Amino acid sequence: MVAQERVICRSADLVEGSRGVRFKVMVYGKEEPAFAIRFHGRVHAYFNRCSHVPVELDCRPGEFFDDSKLYLICSMHGALYAPESGRCLGGRCQGRGLIPVAVEERDDFVLLIPNE
Numbered sequence: 001m002v003a004q005e006r007v008i009c010r011s012a013d014l015v016e017g018s019r020g021v022r023f024k025v026m027v028y029g030k031e032e033p034a035f036a037i038r039f040h041g042r043v044h045a046y047f048n049r050c051s052h053v054p055v056e057l058d059c060r061p062g063e064f065f066d067d068s069k070l071y072l073i074c075s076m077h078g079a080l081y082a083p084e085s086g087r088c089l090g091g092r093c094q095g096r097g098l099i100p101v102a103v104e105e106r107d108d109f110v111l112l113i114p115n116e
């Protein structure tokens with residue numbers, strides 16, 4: 001899917017439990033929305049697509065955490081996902097999680113990692 005390593009953002013752009021960074025991933029010639037967040041010190045990234053209905057999770061761009069800052073939440077109907085795995089934790093995701101995107105933090109940057 002991802003053919004080339006590239007910078008998504010600076011490490012400092014991702015603050016624990018705060019706003020995520022939105023970016024695009026080229027998948028079979030089509031740009032797909034994705035996002036990265038920081039949780040328990042580590043960066044995680046997922047395709048920005050709810051498993052209930054394929055819409056982006058953040059109605060307000062970059063707002064992926066719920067009020068507790070412990071869960072990712074879909075702003076449409078409130079499905080909850082685990083920030084560290086994307087696993088569905090409740091609501092209309094009904095056991096289906098988010099799809100992870102391979103990222104790595106290196107030299108103060110967050111990088112999209114090729115997986116082909």
Ligand code: FES
Binds near residue numbers: 050
């Ligand atoms: S679209 Fe995400 S919970 Fe319904």
